[in-house]
Amino acid sequence: MEHFDEFIDLLKSLIREPSVVGAEHAFFRVLQRELEERGATVTWYEGLLVAQGSQPDSCHFSAHIDRHGLICTGPNEFQFAAFVTGQMGDLFDKSVSEELKLTIINRFDQTPVLAYEPWSGAYRGKGVINNAYICEFRNNLIFEVEGLEHVVAGTPVGFQDKLKIDDEFLSGQLDNVITAAVLVHLFSLGYQGTAFFTAEEECGGSWRYLLEWFRRFGNSTNELYVVDTSPYKNREEADKQLVVLRNGDEHAEFNQETTLGVAQLCQQLEIPYSFKDQYIMQMNQQNSLNDKPPMGIGRTELGRITANSKGLVHGTTIQIPTTGYHTMNETASIESVQAFMKIVMHLAHIPEELNTQAADE
Numbered sequence: 001m002e003h004f005d006e007f008i009d010l011l012k013s014l015i016r017e018p019s020v021v022g023a024e025h026a027f028f029r030v031l032q033r034e035l036e037e038r039g040a041t042v043t044w045y046e047g048l049l050v051a052q053g054s055q056p057d058s059c060h061f062s063a064h065i066d067r068h069g070l071i072c073t074g075p076n077e078f079q080f081a082a083f084v085t086g087q088m089g090d091l092f093d094k095s096v097s098e099e100l101k102l103t104i105i106n107r108f109d110q111t112p113v114l115a116y117e118p119w120s121g122a123y124r125g126k127g128v129i130n131n132a133y134i135c136e137f138r139n140n141l142i143f144e145v146e147g148l149e150h151v152v153a154g155t156p157v158g159f160q161d162k163l164k165i166d167d168e169f170l171s172g173q174l175d176n177v178i179t180a181a182v183l184v185h186l187f188s189l190g191y192q193g194t195a196f197f198t199a200e201e202e203c204g205g206s207w208r209y210l211l212e213w214f215r216r217f218g219n220s221t222n223e224l225y226v227v228d229t230s231p232y233k234n235r236e237e238a239d240k241q242l243v244v245l246r247n248g249d250e251h252a253e254f255n256q257e258t259t260l261g262v263a264q265l266c267q268q269l270e271i272p273y274s275f276k277d278q279y280i281m282q283m284n285q286q287n288s289l290n291d292k293p294p295m296g297i298g299r300t301e302l303g304r305i306t307a308n309s310k311g312l313v314h315g316t317t318i319q320i321p322t323t324g325y326h327t328m329n330e331t332a333s334i335e336s337v338q339a340f341m342k343i344v345m346h347l348a349h350i351p352e353e354l355n356t357q358a359a360d361e
Contacts, residue, residue, distance in 0.1 A: 004338060008170075010034070011163055011181040014142045015172050015197060018116050018158025020069030022085030024199040026121030027065055031184065031197055038187035038196075047199040047209030051183075053192030058350055060194050060315075062210060063180040064201030066325060067173055070113065070143055070157040074090040078143040078157055080104060082203045104141060105132040107327055112160040124155055159328055171331040174322060176201070178332065179227040182341055191348045198301065207304035214313050218279060222316035223258055225347060227340075229332065230276055231325030241274040242339035244319040248277060250296055251303030255314040262316055265346055266269045271339045276319070318343060 014034075019027035028049045032042045039196050040051040049065075070078040071085070091163050108129050113126035127147030135142045148157065164171045170178070183195040196213070198206035232238035245262060248254045266273040277297045284294040320340045324330045 003189065004341070007181065007185045007341070008165070010185055011170075011178060014181050014184075015161050015163045015174075015177050017121070018069065018114060018156065019065050019067050019177070020071070020079045020156040021066035021200055021202040022071065023069075023081070023116075023118035023156035024066050025119045025140075026116060028170070028197070028199075029121060031065065031180070034148045035185050035187060035195075038184065040187045044308060045209065045213060047206065048213055049197040049308050050213065051195045051197070053187065053194075055192040056194045057219065058193040059191075060196070060222060061183050061344070061348070062121060062196040062198060062224055063183050063228065064176050064198045064206050064225045065177065065180050066199050066202050066206075067158070067177065068160055068202060070145070072148070072151045072153050072155040072157065074153055076144055076149045078145055078148075080141050080143070081156065083140060085200060085203045085205070088145070104156070108132070108143075108159065110326060113145060113148070113157045114160050115148055115155050115157045117156075118156050126160065127157075141171050161328060164329075166287055168335070169331050169333055170337060171324070171329050173328055174320075174330040174332060175326060176227075178229065178320065178337070179340075182227065182344060184345065185341075186350065189221065189348075189350045190343065191350060201301050204299070204304070207308065209286075209300070210311065211305050214309065218312065221311065221313075222313050223255070224261075224302065224305075224306035224313055225258075225344075226300065226315065226317045227344065228300070228317065228319050229322045229325070229330065230319035232321055232323055235323055235331075238321040238323050238336075239333065241272045241321055242333075242336040243271055243273040243343060244276050244321050245273055246276050246298075246300070246317050246319075250299045251299060251300045254302060254306065254316045258314065259316040262318060262343065262347075265343055269339075269342060269346070271343065288343035294356065313317050 007347055017027055018031050035042050035051045043050045070082045071082050073079045111129045114126045116306050125148055127145040129143055129144045131144040133142055161173045200206050230244040280295050280297045302317050320336050322330050322332045
């Protein structure tokens with residue numbers, strides 16, 4: 001599959017570049033180079049990179065580019081970047097749950113990491129996480145990293161990663177470099193619309209940058225497709241669909257017409273899909289019978305921007321089902337990635353012969 005192989009080569013390159021939430025500028029520089037090499041016009045804004053072709057209003061996609069990592073906050077002291085950037089720690093009266101803290105403590109033990117200069121991306125050293133604990137005074141997570149004792153406060157530290165390919169699966173820290181890579185690849189195939197790459201989604205801030213752009217440059221109403229990954233507990237649940245859609249999230253209901261249009265496209269292309277919000281509600285019904293607490297239906301970039309734009313921005317989400325969410329081994333089936341790409345290519349008005357070739361090869 002010629003075009004898919006090109007995409008894989010791009011993803012291999014991008015996943016090795018750190019993009020810690022709150023310190024994404026260096027990754028924006030990498031994206032700018034890749035996009036301009038593919039003929040896109042690239043413009044930087046605070047928290048946002050915008051790539052456009054010759055028909056920028058023909059279609060709008062958005063993918064967040066931040067990934068989880070650490071920020072140095074003192075001598076050999078590192079905190080989870082999303083908590084610092086989003087001001088989610090107890091000192092800011094926005095406590096992180098004990099369950100989440102304990103999950104994160106155990107998730108990255110002995111994980112190799114690399115420190116970098118946040119603007120240029122210059123290498124500042126590598127190390128390994130050898131300890132994590134909850135500070136009793138700040139009630140927040142602290143990581144100790146062997147090999148980065150020299151790093152000064154304010155330095156971002158990304159998880160050292162590379163793409164792993166195992167017959168039917170892709171794995172790595174996929175959220176959300178995989179769909180960002182798809183949007184970059186679209187320009188290789190002749191995409192002439194607009195692609196947004198947003199910062200700080202993992203701490204709930206990306207929608208603000210996106211809404212500012214639409215308020216300045218958008219039309220009276222603007223349709224937006226937000227692309228991302230969607231977590232499932234195990235492979236059996238993830239493989240029940242190739243693509244994940246949503247009717248809405250905890251913040252807002254998505255545009256019904258746009259959502260229906262994507263669902264109909266899935267049917268037309270014979271791609272199995274499901275609605276994540278419906279899945280969670282069904283799970284909650286089962287949990288209630290076993291006296292388990294209900295799960296929230298999720299919070300997304302699109303839900304936040306829909307709730308705050310007063311009709312200016314509307315649309316839907318398209319997601320790749322994965323397992324191992326927010327770990328170094330988040331996994332997606334190659335079949336689901338190809339199905340996702342096929343849908344996005346149709347929405348992006350990629351010439352039919354390229355789309356057919358990508359599906360058949």
